Amino acid sequence: QSALTQPASVSGSPGQSITISCTGTSSDVGAYYFVSWYQQHPGKAPKLMIYEVSNRPSGVPNRFSGSKSGNTASLTISGLQAEDEADYYCSSYTRSSTLVFGGGTKLTVL
Amino acid sequence: QVQLVESGGDLVKPGGSLRLSCAASGFTFSDYYMTWIRQAPGKGLEWISYISTGGSTLYYADSVKGRFTISRDNAKNSLFLQMNSLRAEDAAVYYCARGNWNDVRLLDYWGQGTLVTVSS
Numbered sequence: 001q002s003a004l005t006q007p008a009s010v011s012g013s014p015g016q017s018i019t020i021s022c023t024g025t026s027s028d029v030g031a032y033y034f035v036s037w038y039q040q041h042p043g044k045a046p047k048l049m050i051y052e053v054s055n056r057p058s059g060v061p062n063r064f065s066g067s068k069s070g071n072t073a074s075l076t077i078s079g080l081q082a083e084d085e086a087d088y089y090c091s092s093y094t095r096s097s098t099l100v101f102g103g104g105t106k107l108t109v110l
Numbered sequence: 111q112v113q114l115v116e117s118g119g120d121l122v123k124p125g126g127s128l129r130l131s132c133a134a135s136g137f138t139f140s141d142y143y144m145t146w147i148r149q150a151p152g153k154g155l156e157w158i159s160y161i162s163t164g165g166s167t168l169y170y171a172d173s174v175k176g177r178f179t180i181s182r183d184n185a186k187n188s189l190f191l192q193m194n195s196l197r198a199e200d201a202a203v204y205y206c207a208r209g210n211w212n213d214v215r216l217l218d219y220w221g222q223g224t225l226v227t228v229s230s
Binding site: 045101103 | 223
């Protein structure tokens with residue numbers, strides 16, 4: 001049950017686009033289209049932003065999008081806004097019927 | 111609206127036990143898989159355990175297997191986590207979260223968390 005690999009930090013200026021990668025294995029990210037992304041502001045609970053690789057729950061801005069290629073999933077945020085500054089976590093359902101998270105990425109909006 | 115409220119977090123000595131609860135409201139609790147996730151101070155999210163709708167299917171992370179037990183009471187809309195043989199590394203905020211009808215591929219609602227401190 002090794003954690004998925006995410007960059008520790010990314011940054012971008014308002015209006016720009018950023019992409020956060022999430023690399024796993026053929027037993028998790030590569031196995032199914034069951035990758036989710038969560039946003040967490042300091043002191044708050046995580047919030048679901050993307051599920052099943054590329055689907056957005058109701059209320060999540062369409063500036064947030066997801067994709068997957070092989071064992072790597074990606075979250076792209078376009079038109080960065082100040083309120084997007086947060087920690088982002090990917091997760092994947094696994095072939096072992098367990099759940100695994102990435103180590104988290106701190107997004108800084110410059 | 112959907113609400114999940116955790117309780118039971120406390121300061122406990124190494125080797126001690128604690129039982130966490132998660133009270134659910136605003137949805138048909140028995141229709142959803144439920145899970146526990148934890149976050150150590152300054153660290154990332156770690157999946158701990160999940161339970162199926164009827165409670166017959168249980169999964170645990172290796173880090174807690176044999177020490178933690180997840181359960182639910184659908185009549186009382188409640189989820190539980192019995193934690194035994196607690197270690198310093200179990201100190202974290204513990205969140206309960208809602209899965210879907212068949213698994214935990216997505217967690218669409220989370221509680222605010224309850225803090226567990228393990229220290230002598």
